[in-house]
Amino acid sequence: MRLQIPIALGFLAGAFMIVQFFVPYYALQMYYEQLLDWAIIIGAFALVLGLGSLFRSHIDKIRSRHPDYIYSFVALISFAVMFFFGIFYGVNPRTTFDWIFNNIQVPLEATVFSLLAFFMASAAYRTFRARSVEATLLLVVAVIIMLGRVPITDYIKFVDIHGFSEWLMSIPATAAKRGILFGVALGIVATSLRILLGIERSHLGGGGGAGR
Amino acid sequence: MISRLPLKTIRRLLLPTAALCLLLGSARAQQQPVEFPAPERLAVSDDPEDLAGRQLVVKWHKPAAADAVTGYRLGGYLVYVGESREGAELSPAQVVPDPQKTETLLSGLLPSKSYIVQVGALYIPEQVTGELIDLNAVAYLRNQGAVEAKSARSGPISPVGALFDPKKTNVLIATMVYCAIVLLAIYFAQRGEMYIRPIPGLEAVNDAIGRATEMGRPILYVSGLSGITDIATIAAMLILGHLAKRTAAYETSIIVPCNDPLVLTAEREIVHQAYIEAGKPEAYEPENIFYVTDSQFGYAAAVDGIMMRERPAANFFMGMFYAESLILAETGNRTGAIQIAGTDADTQLPFFITACDYTLMGEELYAAGAYLSRNPLLVAQLKGQDIGKVLLAAALVVGTALATLSAYLGPDIVKAFLSWFQI
Numbered sequence: 001m002r003l004q005i006p007i008a009l010g011f012l013a014g015a016f017m018i019v020q021f022f023v024p025y026y027a028l029q030m031y032y033e034q035l036l037d038w039a040i041i042i043g044a045f046a047l048v049l050g051l052g053s054l055f056r057s058h059i060d061k062i063r064s065r066h067p068d069y070i071y072s073f074v075a076l077i078s079f080a081v082m083f084f085f086g087i088f089y090g091v092n093p094r095t096t097f098d099w100i101f102n103n104i105q106v107p108l109e110a111t112v113f114s115l116l117a118f119f120m121a122s123a124a125y126r127t128f129r130a131r132s133v134e135a136t137l138l139l140v141v142a143v144i145i146m147l148g149r150v151p152i153t154d155y156i157k158f159v160d161i162h163g164f165s166e167w168l169m170s171i172p173a174t175a176a177k178r179g180i181l182f183g184v185a186l187g188i189v190a191t192s193l194r195i196l197l198g199i200e201r202s203h204l205g206g207g208g209g210a211g212r
Numbered sequence: 213m214i215s216r217l218p219l220k221t222i223r224r225l226l227l228p229t230a231a232l233c234l235l236l237g238s239a240r241a242q243q244q245p246v247e248f249p250a251p252e253r254l255a256v257s258d259d260p261e262d263l264a265g266r267q268l269v270v271k272w273h274k275p276a277a278a279d280a281v282t283g284y285r286l287g288g289y290l291v292y293v294g295e296s297r298e299g300a301e302l303s304p305a306q307v308v309p310d311p312q313k314t315e316t317l318l319s320g321l322l323p324s325k326s327y328i329v330q331v332g333a334l335y336i337p338e339q340v341t342g343e344l345i346d347l348n349a350v351a352y353l354r355n356q357g358a359v360e361a362k363s364a365r366s367g368p369i370s371p372v373g374a375l376f377d378p379k380k381t382n383v384l385i386a387t388m389v390y391c392a393i394v395l396l397a398i399y400f401a402q403r404g405e406m407y408i409r410p411i412p413g414l415e416a417v418n419d420a421i422g423r424a425t426e427m428g429r430p431i432l433y434v435s436g437l438s439g440i441t442d443i444a445t446i447a448a449m450l451i452l453g454h455l456a457k458r459t460a461a462y463e464t465s466i467i468v469p470c471n472d473p474l475v476l477t478a479e480r481e482i483v484h485q486a487y488i489e490a491g492k493p494e495a496y497e498p499e500n501i502f503y504v505t506d507s508q509f510g511y512a513a514a515v516d517g518i519m520m521r522e523r524p525a526a527n528f529f530m531g532m533f534y535a536e537s538l539i540l541a542e543t544g545n546r547t548g549a550i551q552i553a554g555t556d557a558d559t560q561l562p563f564f565i566t567a568c569d570y571t572l573m574g575e576e577l578y579a580a581g582a583y584l585s586r587n588p589l590l591v592a593q594l595k596g597q598d599i600g601k602v603l604l605a606a607a608l609v610v611g612t613a614l615a616t617l618s619a620y621l622g623p624d625i626v627k628a629f630l631s632w633f634q635i
Contacts, residue, residue: 018387022380024263025373026323039441043474050473050503057502068521105507112509116535119542123566126545177558180574184556186600187578188443189387190394190593191450199398199589200450200581 007198014196249275250361265323265373287336288344296326296368326368394596401592413570424525430465432524436531448531450581460490468501512536529553541567
């Protein structure tokens with residue numbers, strides 16, 4: 001029963017979702033929207049679990065004097081400060097909460113995002129070392145694409161680098177992308193099917209898959 | 213008698229009498245009611261475009277004498293609707309501000325109910341500058357002397373909903389064919405073993421776990437930044453189940469930082485069950501599966517921190533990733549961990565290919581669960597996927613051939629073929 005009930009519920013909910021895609025009738029669409037609302041409500045409850053996990057994880061680190069427990073203090077104090085200002089002074093524009101968010105959270109996130117440029121450079125350096133045919137091909141194509149994106153190549157008259165770069169992006173790259181997307185679409189349907197039919201049960205505690 | 217009156221007296225009486233006659237005539241004219249013609253030939257029908265059964269099409273004709281009403285102009289129309297039952301009143305549902313427009317859609321109705329519809333033409337005094345913009349303007353204009361002339365009622369009528377969207381016939385057929393192929397493959401799988409091509413990224417999973425066990429370091433598992441409603445996250449959770457069962461056997465720690473509370477709850481349960489199935493429930497460490505944040509780069513920073521501090525021997529990045537993919541993978545690369553990534557985000561694949569040792573591309577992410585389990589039923593599903601791909605490839609070849617030949621056969625044949633792939 002521990003397995004059968006979740007499988008049955010999953011099958012019914014999944015089958016309903018498939019049917020509602022093909023049946024536009026109002027009543028079905030109404031129930032579909034209700035199911036989505038339920039998902040949002042369950043998500044809201046799960047947030048409490050997430051916060052519980054966050055607190056427990058950091059409190060445990062502080063209690064056990066983990067080598068980096070100072071960061072746990074920072075996380076908990078930051079949470080308390082944002083919670084205090086959010087609950088008692090609101091989250092609207094021009095509130096303290098909004099000020100902290102815009103002047104601390106946003107710049108911090110932007111800092112992490114900006115690391116991407118350096119990581120790209122280091123990853124490109126490592127990958128583009130022409131040690132194999134594939135790596136050499138990758139290097140050549142990357143150089144053409146990069147040249148095709150910079151204005152200085154406008155002055156090169158004897159070869160149309162812009163045009164070749166565009167062709168590479170719109171024909172071979174797009175063909176490869178679409179090939180991947182076809183496979184993804186089929187994989188999604190097959191995965192959904194095996195979950196709906198209860199063949200895949202690892203998420204319910206059947207790590208080996210079906211037949212258990 | 214008049215002839216007996218002197219001419220002078222007649223002249224004196226003539227002017228006041230004429231003035232009196234004019235005055236009386238004018239007063240009589242003012243007492244005559246102005247005729248306000250109502251919209252004509254009201255017709256209500258179901259909206260054939262609305263398959264949900266929530267709309268009616270209302271059509272009428274502009275009153276023929278609307279422009280002849282002295283002192284008033286036609287400001288627009290009010291559409292009234294009410295249920296067709298005893299005592300039910302019609303209420304204004306919509307405003308049509310353009311007097312030339314004689315058709316509107318009534319939405320928000322229910323297919324299970326019958327409705328009566330009526331249309332009113334609103335005549336606004338010429339000296340009033342206000343316009344019939346919406347229902348709120350009606351009360352103001354009435355206070356300013358606007359007069360309404362209502363048409364005859366039409367109905368009862370119910371909107372009709374459809375039980376099938378004919379535009380999706382091709383999707384239905386394709387889905388049914390593909391499902392049948394997968395189910396047939398599963399059926400035939402029970403008769404014998406099937407060959408599946410080796411996927412290097414998944415072959416390396418055992419090596420990664422072995423490496424972590426030998427080094428006494430944990431494994432880091434990141435299941436993407438999407439929520440539980442994303443099929444890529446579900447695929448990632450299925451892989452986690454298979455992986456956790458193997459790490460449980462070797463008692464190797466697995467760290468799973470989550471960015472979605474629902475994913476956290478599901479993954480805790482999955483890992484716990486995997487440890488129970490592996491016969492090592494005491495080795496399960498729930499504190500290793502924890503919630504971090506739902507902020508994209510906050511999460512990336514936290515996972516980077518874990519990689520630098522805990523130095524996991526193997527990093528798994530499975531699921532849906534966005535701009536943080538390279539930040540995670542490149543940091544992992546610097547720690548020297550063996551890295552296996554899998555995503556269906558085609559824009560992030562180049563980053564993972566660049567920074568990870570093995571990358572599962574697109575469909576391989578969905579095949580991973582079946583591949584790792586080696587369960588015949590799940591493996592058969594991979595065969596079904598392959599047959600589906602062959603069919604799609606055949607359709608591509610046919611489409612390409614038709615597009616090439618369209619110069620000779622005409623564009624209609626290509627359009628007819630393409631229409632099968634459009635919703």
